[in-house]
Amino acid sequence: MCKGAQTVTPDDLPLAADFPKAQLEDWRKLVDGVLKGAPFEKLVGKSYDGLKIEPLYQRAKDKAPVMGRPPAAPWQIMQRIDHPDAGVANAQALTDLENGATGLALVFAGGNGSHGFGLEPTAEAVAKVLKDVHPDAGIAIELQVGPQSRMAAIQVAEYVKTKGIDPAACNIRFGLDPLAACAVWGHSPYTWDEIKPAVASGIKGLAGLGFKGPFASTDGRVVHDAGGSEVQELAFVLACGVAYLRAIEDAGVSLEQAQGMVYARFSADADQFLTMAKFRALRLLWARIEQACGLTPKPLFIAADTAWRMLTQRDPYVNMLRATMATFAAGLAGANAITVLPHTLALGLPDAFARRVARNTQLLLLEESNLAKVSDPAAGAGGIEGLTSELCDAAWALFQEIEKAGGAFAALQQGLFQSKVAATRKAREANIAKRRDVLTGASEFPNLHESKTVVLSARPVALSPDGGGKHKFEALAPIRLAAPFEALRDKSDAILEARGARPKVFLANLGSPADFTARVTFAKSFFEAGGILAVDSDGFTDPAKLAAAFKASGAAIACLCSSDNVYGDQAEAAAKALQAAGGRHTYLAGRPAEAETALRAAGVAGFIFAGADALATLQDVYQRTEQV
Known part of the structure; x- marks a missing residue:
């Protein structure tokens, strides 16, 4: 600075004063001129829940951040482990951990998100998969199990015990979720009154061994995979979460202790704004439930998966872009852990390249884009705040409807919930057929000369028959929109x-x-x-x-x-x-x-x-x- 120079402040250069303050009415006049008589509503979109999505929002004032992860804390980079050969799965897990993953999602055969493959649910397979993995070294482990692999939680717990590892030093989410399994399979051998004691007993047993949990998962992915809407996914998660809290409390555990025993799984898709609003809405709604229980709200742990239904088999490299947007949205909205489904998963078991891309999608967003450095950057953004509020209101109303029906299991028995998901899926499929909802590489911009995509060859684990159940209802079967x-x-x-x-x-x-x-x-x-x-x-x-x-x-x-x-x-x-x-x-x-x-x-x-x-x-x- 030259000698004698003075510091210049913004007040000394009032450039903005030369321009009139922008007003919404002025913008509307300009828009009406472009529309040339067409109704303004032509610019207003609608979600599958009927929520209006305006073309422009004003800033939302006095909106506090929706807190999830601790400030500047990164989410857990989870990597999917689902190869049926336990030895291969172990090699993949070690490679993932050595190259940036901070957690492992152990997907067992028959689990809700297994999609045809998965680990063998035996003690021997668990020991092979976790060989040289140190659960007490800050590595997050999440179990994804189903009716035929429900013993995997006990097998993992026993493995930790036999290795002499302190359970309290482990970060394991055990993923017990019979309600989601019932929803996917469409039947149950037991009533909810018979299931509740078994779930609570399993949770108390794991907690008694010294594991800190969480233990029960409330899985919204089953609704999203079946073509459901954001409101339906939120309401299902709330209803299942409340059912597990009640089951744990009925077993003699205080609600203060039960509070940290339940976590949520959510799908993140390529719709950035609805995904962000959905994750934020879940935190607000769960806090409302905690307050209704007389509890001081604590941030709910939310584990996100990039969406199965948005994956395409054709031009699968576009799936990388979809996963990046989904990860971006979930990360900014405060997800605690994210699993990126590899871009070739709809074709078969992903190879090393696809797995590397899934890891690096998160690493780039965390290490190079620094997405975790700001807590809830959407706070105050009119569009996302507006969507968050509307999702909260609509999801709470549906949650109350489920509660009036007798809870999540009763709503499934009555078909109340499935009918709503089916109606949304039908509307979604109609828009896909008419290409109003675009699937790049599948319904739009196809490439008939694309080369064959490489996936691994493996034989799925042969599971014993499920056996069905006397309580039958319509299943929430997973779909892929491009199919x-x-x-x-x-x-x-x-x-x-x-x-x-x-x-x-x-x-x-x-x-x-x-x-x-x-x-x-x-x-x-x-x-x-x-x-x-x-x-x-x-x-x-x-x-x-x-x-x-x-x-x-x-x-x-x-x-x-x-x-x-x-x-x-x-x-x-x-x-x-x-x-x-x-x-x-x-x-x-x-x-x-x-x-x-x-x-x-x-x-x-x-x-x-x-x-x-x-x-x-x-x-x-x-x-x-x-x-x-």
Whole structure:
């Protein structure tokens, strides 16, 4: 600084004073000008719970942070251990811990999140998997078990005891969760009154050995995996959590002690704002339950998994982006532990590369982006605060409805809860079919020439039959949203292998590239999402040349692509020429409502456009071309 220079403060440069303060009303006037008479509600989105998502929010004032993890504390980087061969699983676990993971999620066969694989639930397998792993060295361990692997908790506890390790020095979440298992399996051999004492006895036994827990898991993933909404996932977690608190208290444990014996599992997906709001809402709702119990609220431990239902088998590398966004949202919202599902999990057991990417997704966000350095950065953000509040209100109302029905188990027996999840899943599947909810690489922007993805070869553990149960109800079966489109891609692959060529659609482009390029791009993505290879062409003005090019393409169907103006001049003649050339079915990219009757009379049998049921159209293509 030069001699005699003075310090300049913001007050000395009142640049902002030259501009008027921004007002919401001023913004609305500008928006109305762009909408040109269209209703403002066109810009208002809705969640699957019917919650409004406004295009703009004002700052939420006087909002305190929703505290989860201690300030500046990183979340636990959990790595999924699910290889059926215990020796291989052990090698994977040691590699993960040596390369940045701070915890292991031991997924046992038959568990809610096993997805076809998982560890063998035997004492010998547990000992092999944990060989050279030191549970008392600050490593977090989480158990994910099911009805056929429920003894894994005891087996892990006995392993710790035989190794002479102090249970109090271990950080083990035992994952006892019979309610979630009942929901997934759709039956139970026992009533809840019969289950409660067994759960409480198991928890008291583990606590008596000196383990600090938590012991019981309330797992919202089962709702998310089944296609449920944020409100439904929240309400299920609350209902199951309260049921476990009551069971523990009935066994003679004080609520103050029981408070730390229950934790939550949540799914995090690629919807950043709803995911953040959902995690924040859970903390607020659980604190409300603690207060109702006469307890001083303590932060609930929340373990997050990136969502199963958002994984795709096709173009699986996009799953890396989805997982990154989900991890970002869960981390910022205060998750205590996060498990990233490897990007190839929907195809089989992930190899070393996929596992490394899953680890590094978290390491980059923690070590390079420093996401954990700020506690609840969403505090005061109008949009997320608004969504958090709305989720709290709606989830609390559904939780009360479940309680009035007799609790979580009774609500499952009555089908009350499953009917709500089924309705949401149906709406979600309809939007996937119409491509309103986009799945990049599956329903949009497919790659028919992608290389085969490498996964490990392993034989799943053979479990003894579950045995069913006398108490049966509708199951919350897990789904993947991309599966219907992937089924069509599988058909295409089978045809390619059997006949040497995929089903084809000829893109009958009319006019110049300026006329047809936009709709060609749309049509190519539309058809190839179902495995129908789009054969491109130059623009045509002569119907005879168009017909000749169609014949030469070897395609059985065609799709006219151009602008509405060109359609008015050429579409009818082009459709007739294609039909005369042997086209079994002609589509038109667009929706010229006034000309539809004339176009259909000329041979156009279907229209493809944004918002159309793409899945039904693609299924119809296979039926019409008799390629299946």
